[in-house]
Every structure is written in structure tokens, then in C-alpha cells.
Amino acid sequence: MKTFDVAIAGGGIIGASIAFELAAEKLKVVLLDRQQPGMEASWAAAGMLSPGPDSPEAIPLVPLAMESLRLYPELIAAIEEASGLTTEFDRKGTLQVFPGPRAEADREGMVREFRRANLKLEPLSEDVARKMEKHLGPAVGVAAYLPEEATLDPRLLMKACLAAAERRGVEIRTGCEVTSVLEDARRCTGIVVGTEKILTENVIAAAGSFTSGIPSLAHYAPTRPVRGQMLALRSKEIQLERVVRSEKGYLVPRRDGRIIAGSTLEDAGFNKSVTPGGIRQILDGVLELVPELANAEIIETWSGLRPGTPDTLPILGPTNVRGLFMATGHYRNGILLAPVTAKLVRGWIVDEKASVNTELFSPLRFSAASTGNEKRKGAATLP
Numbered sequence: 001m002k003t004f005d006v007a008i009a010g011g012g013i014i015g016a017s018i019a020f021e022l023a024a025e026k027l028k029v030v031l032l033d034r035q036q037p038g039m040e041a042s043w044a045a046a047g048m049l050s051p052g053p054d055s056p057e058a059i060p061l062v063p064l065a066m067e068s069l070r071l072y073p074e075l076i077a078a079i080e081e082a083s084g085l086t087t088e089f090d091r092k093g094t095l096q097v098f099p100g101p102r103a104e105a106d107r108e109g110m111v112r113e114f115r116r117a118n119l120k121l122e123p124l125s126e127d128v129a130r131k132m133e134k135h136l137g138p139a140v141g142v143a144a145y146l147p148e149e150a151t152l153d154p155r156l157l158m159k160a161c162l163a164a165a166e167r168r169g170v171e172i173r174t175g176c177e178v179t180s181v182l183e184d185a186r187r188c189t190g191i192v193v194g195t196e197k198i199l200t201e202n203v204i205a206a207a208g209s210f211t212s213g214i215p216s217l218a219h220y221a222p223t224r225p226v227r228g229q230m231l232a233l234r235s236k237e238i239q240l241e242r243v244v245r246s247e248k249g250y251l252v253p254r255r256d257g258r259i260i261a262g263s264t265l266e267d268a269g270f271n272k273s274v275t276p277g278g279i280r281q282i283l284d285g286v287l288e289l290v291p292e293l294a295n296a297e298i299i300e301t302w303s304g305l306r307p308g309t310p311d312t313l314p315i316l317g318p319t320n321v322r323g324l325f326m327a328t329g330h331y332r333n334g335i336l337l338a339p340v341t342a343k344l345v346r347g348w349i350v351d352e353k354a355s356v357n358t359e360l361f362s363p364l365r366f367s368a369a370s371t372g373n374e375k376r377k378g379a380a381t382l383p
Contacts, residue, residue, distance in 0.1 A: 004030045006349065007191050007200040009214065010207035011037025013154065013338045014327050016161040018204055020079065021342035023168035025350050031170055032193060032202075034177035034210065038158035041208050044230060044304020045335050046260050047157070048243055049150040052096065052110075054332065057312045060360055062117045065333060065355060068340035075339040079157075082164035087157045088255050091150040092242040095124075095133055095143055099246060099288060103141030104336075106247075109364065110144060116375040119260055120148050135238050137291040151243060151252055154335050178207070181216045181324060188323030195252045202323045202349055208307040209270075211315075211328040217292045220363035221315045223329050225305035227266040229278035233259045233286075235296035249285025251293075258299065261286045306331050316341065316361040318348055325349075326363040 006022055008015045011033030019031045031037065049072060051065035076089045098106045107123060114121040122145040129143035130136050166172055173193075181203055182190040190199040205217050209225035212218045240253040252260040264278045279301060286293055307329050311314060314337065315329035327345055330337050340356065347354045 001190075001197050001199050002030075004028045004197040005200065006030070006202045006204065007032065007198055008204045008206055009191065010205065010211070010328070011162070011172065011174075012040055012206065012208055013038070013161060013335055014042075014157060014208070014330060014341055015204070015206035016158065016165055016356055017075065017338040017342040018206060018345045019170045019172075020082075020161055020165040020168060021346045022349065023165060023170050025346065027349075029165075029170045030198065031165065031172045032176040032178055032191075033172075033174055034172050034207070036174060037162055038155075040210075040306045041306055041334055042154055042158050045154040045155045046230065046250065047152045047335060048094070048245075048250065048252060049152070049336050050146070051148075051336065052146065053117070054112060059113075059117070059305075061313060061333065062119070064340055064356060064358070064361075065336055066117075067336050068118070069148065069150070069341035071343065075342070079160050079164045082167050083160040085156065085160035085163060087160050088153040088336070089112070089150065090152070090255075091148075093145055093147040093241040093247055094149040095145060096121075096130065097136065097140045097143045097244065097246050097289065097292050099139040099141055107142050107144055114146075119146075119290060121146055133240060133242070133244055135240070135290045135292050136244070137288060139288050149243065152335070153254060157335070178214055180214065181321075183321050183324070185382060186321050188321055200323075201261065202325070204325050204327050204345060206327045208328060208330075208334070209305045211307065211326075217326075219308075219367050220319050221326050221328050222366050223307045223309060223315070225268075225270050226308040226331070227272065227303050228263040228306055228332075229266070229274055229282065230260065230262040230301070231279060231282055231298055231302040232300040233261060233293060233296040234299050235259070235293060238290060238296065239293055240290075244289050246285065246289060248288060249282055251286060251289060259293070259296070264303075270305060272303045272305060274303050274361040276291040276302070309333070310366070315360050315363050315366070316344060316358050317354070317363055319363050320367070 309329040
């Protein structure tokens, strides 16, 4: 049996960034994925780094998201240097548009929300918005500019992060589905992959929507898949400078000229089909934002499975089994939250403390072993 300091179940961006972080501490790390690492939710993501809440339920997540965005340039620099690969990290901000008769009221609601959360937002007139993005459609009423937001290409990020982790000594295994966690006297001793036992004092569960499929972890991480359909467009005539977004959809430009459009939110189990209804929903939003894209070529369609949780918040932190940690359930924010999640896990394992108060995201809020504080209120706080 091989022995490691840390075994990570799940090779998406959360697991890979944790592996990269821990390998810097000279820990012996193995990263395990049920298929090819990085080919689930991380591969399917649009790559928007947006710390603002997309629903009232997400408001408690904002401080953690802001901290992760702050850490991103440092992580990108380290990954790109170690791997020699680009992630196409850009910080050009986002243009949020508000169509329809309630445009002014909707924008004012966002302004209030962002100011309460100490997020930067600049209200724009329609004329100024059209100067920033000349292809905006006539349905656009007023707009706002979110200058701190950034983008990257998640597929390039995954490739670079895995390469960087491997160069730091991480052992990456494909086609290795974790079936159980070994413990003795409430202390983690290893994991089981098929018929193989891997000895380790620390296990990180980072398997996204598949985490709940590991029987010994389901009560800590009741994750579920939430399907998101996506498509990529190409147009010789239309070029966007930055992300353009409304409540109905978004457009994310890539350096190679592609425009990523999304997305749906569907409870479809583990079915990753692309459907006519899903594509139509996306295109309705796209063509309201930029009607001239009606003549664009659809060059790719795909879907991914976001790891949802009962309260839509991530599941982060130690369990009541020493050495067993959860880093899953990031829902729509896995790419965004990778840097802060990696730092948190490093703190729990190396320093035996966290740099951020994550009580709200504790896996014990779902566990029968919880002390009765399952439904805590409030937000993550930073020291």
C-alpha cells in the first residue's frame, strides 16, 4: 500500500488548486479523479470571476468570494510560472445591462446590494454603455460597470493547474473512483479506490456533485448536480471587449474570437444532454443583449453539472473525523473560489487553523453529529 500525507478525491479546479497549494509545503499529495481530471464542472464553466451575489441566498458568500478574487492574480502567476502555460486571465470588468420597463429600479436594487457588500459598481447611462460595447441591442435600458470582475479560460486554467501541480510532485491518478474513507477512533487513516487501500492521514473531499455518491461522505456533503447548458459562438463582425450580462444570460469573449454564452439551471440529475429548450433559452438571452449575433456561427454546445447544496452555499472545513475535510458544493462559484479554498485547506492541514471564519460553510451543518446549529445565519468574515 502506498502512503501519502494528503489524498484528494476530485480532480477539478478545487482539487487541483488544493494539490498545487499543499505540494508547495513539501507534502506528499495524490490527486484522484473518477475519470480524466478537470473534465466535469470546471471544464464546462464560463470563467467569469464575479464576487457579487447572483441571488439573495448567495449574499453570505460575498466576503469569501471577494477574498478569493483578491488572491487570484497571485495564484495565476504561480500556476503560469510553474507550468509555462497561459490561463488567459483578463481583468476588464463586466457590463451589466438592465432591459425592460423596470430597468432603473433593477439597477438601483443592485447598486444598494453592492454598496452594502463593499463591491464596486459604476452606474452608466445607455449612451455610455453603448460606447463601451457598440453592439448592444435596443432592449438595453440602463447599465452598470463592475470594474473589479475578471475572466479566464477554465479549460486552459485546468490544463495549467494540473501541469503545475504535477511539477511540484503531485501524483495524479485518472479513472480512480474513491468508494470509502478509512478511519480509526474518529481519525482518518486512508481511502479506498476500488480494491486498493491508500494510507493517508488527511483526506480532502473535492468531488463536486459526485461527493454525495461516496457513502461515508454523504451526510457531510449532500451535493446534487445542477445542469448548466452552454454554447460557443463565432462571428467575424461582432467583437466584445468584456463580459456583457443581464438577468437572462451572459456573453464572455475569448482571446481567440469565440464568445461563450450561457446558461441554464436545471435539475436533471446526472444527465448532461444538450437540449433544444436549453439552447433556445440561452439564445433568447443572447439576442436580447446583442441581436447582431443572430448571424453568428454556433461552433460548440455542451453542458456541465454544478455541485448544488441544500442552501446553495459551499461545504468547506473539517469534519468530526480528524484529518477528513470537505471542499465541495461550490455550485456556480467553483472557478472563482479556487484560490481561497486552497488557502483554507492549507491552513487547516499545515497550521491547524483557518485564515477566514468559515463556520457558516461547515460540513457539520448537514451532519447528524452537528450540535444543533445547522442553520446558522450571517456571512463569512475576514480577520
